[in-house]
Amino acid sequence: MTKKKARPDASRCVACGVCKKECPxxxxxxxxxxxxxxxxxxxxxxGICAKACPADVIDIVAESEVN
Structure with missing residues (x-):
């Protein structure tokens, strides 16, 4: 089973902090x-951060895809 992780797109992130606030x-x-x-x-x-992100810049991907 492949481990997954959240991956924000830094080039599109607006640093609003909603994801940070929502992450349990x-x-x-x-x-x-x-x-x-x-x-x-x-x-x-x-996936809570991805759903909460108003800029829609967070994806849940395989850990190997996260830089």
Missing amino acids: RGAISIYKGCYAVVNLDLCVAC
Whole structure:
């Protein structure tokens, strides 16, 4: 079974912080006020952040696809 993780698109992220606020695991932070970053050790790919993102820039992908 392939592990999955959240992957925000930093080039399109507006750093609004909604994903950070909604993440039940505290796996998301906003890097220097510019874009969302996911702590892969904490992310369980629940998809709550992706659903909450008003800019629709977060995908749930295979862990191997996350840079």
